[in-house]
Amino acid sequence: MGIYGMVTGKAGKSGFGSASTAEDVTQSIDANHLTAIVTGGTSGIGLEAARVLGMRGAHVIIAARNTKAANESKEMILKMNPNARIDYIQLDLSSIKSVRSFVHQFLALNLPLNILINNAGVMFCPFQLTEDGIESQFATNHIGKISFSIFLIEKLY
Ligand SMILES: NC(=O)c1ccc[n+]([C@@H]2O[C@H](COP(=O)([O-])OP(=O)(O)OC[C@H]3O[C@@H](n4cnc5c(N)ncnc54)[C@H](OP(=O)(O)O)[C@@H]3O)[C@@H](O)[C@H]2O)c1
Incomplete structure (x- = not known):
């Protein structure tokens, strides 16, 4: 734009x-041959991106920390488009352990990775340290996001 x-x-x-x-x-756009990961695909921009990519035929992996919200999002998308291919893998970007676990699970699926929508993020959260000892907003929006992308980068090329 x-x-x-x-x-x-x-x-x-x-x-x-x-x-x-x-x-x-x-x-x-025919996205039938594409796999997309959408972080924070449980609300707002991420949910809409997951819905529309699914509608265009992409295999969408919703990466989110809240399993209940992820299942509800998947249900909602499938209700609108029963043919959508939507899966969920848990991801808490504020935890390096969770980032590693997501990548391990995704790589085990042996899928290509064509689109990575690094959408999840937080703003103005109260001061808190993560389990890795990093301020939580910085951990989520920067450290988690960058580690996530680096661990997945070889799948993108
Ligand atoms: N909307 C705007 O006007 C605007 C403007 C500038 C930038 N942005 C950025 O654009 C992105 C999407 O915005 P939005 O309005 O759609 O936001 P939103 O509705 O608040 O959605 C943010 C998503 O990120 C997820 N998330 C937060 N922390 C996470 C973590 N540690 N691990 C995994 N997922 C996490 C949330 O999951 P939970 O439900 O579990 O919290 C939620 O699904 C955000 O990064 C936001 O900062 C938005």
Whole structure:
């Protein structure tokens, strides 16, 4: 979309602007051969990304810390599109142990990884240290996200 589209709401050179939806930008894309991981796929932008990628045929792995929310999201997506391929692997980005466990489980599935949507994040949370001794917002938004991407990077190329 570019900054022009974000600020003005008008479509930029890509033809998309801030009013464009996930369905708009993926229209006519056949994602049947693709595997996508969406972190934080249980609410907001992540849930919508998971829903629309599933609708376009991608095999979507929802990476989320809350199993109940993940199952509810999966159910909701399947209700709208019974053919969607949606799976869930637990991931708490604020824990290096959990990041490693996710990657171990994902690699064991022997799937390609074509799309990684590093969406999960927190903002303005009260000061707290994680089990790794890192401030929790920094751990989630930076250390966890970067480790996650580094552990998975060879699957992306
Ligand atoms: N919406 C905006 O206007 C806006 C603006 C700027 C940036 N962003 C960023 O865009 C992303 C999505 O925004 P949103 O509005 O859709 O946010 P949201 O509805 O709050 O969703 C955030 C997702 O991240 C997950 N998450 C949080 N901490 C996690 C952890 N430690 N491990 C795994 N998952 C974790 C949440 O899971 P739980 O349900 O378990 O908490 C939730 O599914 C966020 O990173 C946000 O900071 C959003």
